[in-house]
Amino acid sequence: MGGLDEQGRSARYVAGGTDLAVQLAGNAAGGQPEALVDVSGIPELLRLERAPGGALSIGAAVRLETLARSADLPACLSQGARAIGSPQIRALGTLGGNLCNASPCGDTLAPVIALGGRLVLASVEGRREVPAEEFFTGPKATVLRPGELLVEVDFGPAALAGRSAFRMIGQREGQAISQVNVAVWLLAEGGRMAEVRAAAGSVAPTPVRLAAAEKLLRGQAWSQGLGREAGQAAAEEVRPIDDVRAPAAYRRLLTAALLREALAEACEGVQ
Ligand SMILES: Cc1cc2nc3c(=O)[nH]c(=O)nc-3n(C[C@H](O)[C@H](O)[C@H](O)COP(=O)(O)OP(=O)(O)OC[C@H]3O[C@@H](n4cnc5c(N)ncnc54)[C@H](O)[C@@H]3O)c2cc1C
Known part of the structure; x- marks a missing residue:
């Protein structure tokens, strides 16, 4: 992510600094840059x-x-x-x-x-x-x-025409890093999910699409049973690890539960 400024010094972009400042203080930013380029005021x-x-x-x-x-x-x-x-x-x-x-x-x-x-x-x-x-x-x-x-x-x-919802769980109510987070977006037509995309974070090295769950949902009308099936599919397709925030098995359970909840919210009132 680093680069060189116009004098050839190593440089990093900074916006709010809420991640970068922590990393620089802990020497975890891939070395100390010689310059920071503030992008937070660029119109x-x-x-x-x-x-x-x-x-x-x-x-x-x-x-x-x-x-x-x-x-x-x-x-x-x-x-x-x-x-x-x-x-x-x-x-x-x-x-x-x-x-x-x-x-x-x-x-x-x-x-x-x-x-x-x-x-x-x-x-x-x-x-x-x-x-x-x-x-x-x-x-x-x-x-x-x-x-x-x-x-x-x-x-x-x-993106704006569809319905969407996000769910996360952390170790406490406020200021907590997600043990798992899930977002869903869908386009409803005739009471069914004509299009649906779902993604999850903290369940793999990168955030991932929940493709197996999406496949189950596409073209279907919402029901709690369908939500459970999609949750199960999502729990099986993610690749979480055990770490200080949560064991992998718990993260799979969370993925299923959060997907079900997010879908229920996004589908509320769909007819
Ligand atoms: C106490 C605390 C609690 C937090 N809680 C959460 C949380 O619950 N959930 C969560 O997701 N995050 C959390 N964060 C992390 C952080 O606040 C967010 O990730 C925030 O959105 C980072 O934005 P920033 O503008 O401060 O990024 P910066 O720290 O300015 O930059 C972050 C990185 O992005 C690069 N960068 C910034 N802007 C650009 C750009 N336009 N182009 C290219 N590179 C760029 C920087 O070089 C740096 O590597 C928390 C941080 C703290 C300190």
């Missing part, structure tokens, strides 16, 4: 725009607090942002920082994947777009090239 990164056709663009430096408070964004994204840290952390932390930090438990990662987000990256070599689910390559690792900047995350009109 293009602060845009939050809805196009007339319903497409949505969110600049990388948009604060988590803004996402958490917005009533007119996809529900799972606002709920994911709301789950992060404390009001102080959300006031500083940004969407781009959460995504580029690429922690498998980051709370906006599964929502952005479930919503079909596309990440717009820029460098001196030009711009490119990467689907959110291809952005993450491992714990704290992404496809970002040295010096490349995340400019914004774009969503097609379906």
Whole structure:
């Protein structure tokens, strides 16, 4: 993620600094950079725009607090942002920082994947777009090239036209890192889930699509029984590990339960 500034010094981007400051203090940022490049005031990164056709663009430096408070964004994204840290952390932390930090438990990662987000990256070599689910390559690792900047995350009109929900569980109620988080997005037609995307975090080295669960759900009408089946499929397809936050077996149970709950919320009132 690092790069060189124009004098050839090693440099890192910083937005809210809520991840980077902790890593620099603990010497866990892949070496101490000689320069920090503050991207938090770049106007293009602060845009939050809805196009007339319903497409949505969110600049990388948009604060988590803004996402958490917005009533007119996809529900799972606002709920994911709301789950992060404390009001102080959300006031500083940004969407781009959460995504580029690429922690498998980051709370906006599964929502952005479930919503079909596309990440717009820029460098001196030009711009490119990467689907959110291809952005993450491992714990704290992404496809970002040295010096490349995340400019914004774009969503097609379906993201806002659909219904979505996010669920997470941590070790306590407030300011807790997700033991598992799940986001679902769906388009309902004639009482059925015509399209559905689900993603989970903290269950593999990167956030993952729950493809087996999606396959079961697509074209079906919601029922608690279907939710249990999809949850079971999701629990079997994730690859969690045992760590200080939770054992793998518990994470599988959580994946099933959180997917069921998120689906129930997203399907509420579908006829
Ligand atoms: C007490 C505490 C509690 C927390 N709780 C949670 C939680 O519950 N859930 C959760 O998901 N996270 C949590 N976090 C982590 C953190 O707050 C979030 O990940 C936040 O969104 C990071 O955003 P930032 O702007 O502060 O990132 P920064 O720290 O500024 O940057 C993070 C990384 O992204 C890079 N970067 C930033 N912006 C860009 C860009 N535009 N282009 C390219 N690279 C970029 C930086 O170089 C750095 O490597 C917590 C952190 C703390 C300190």
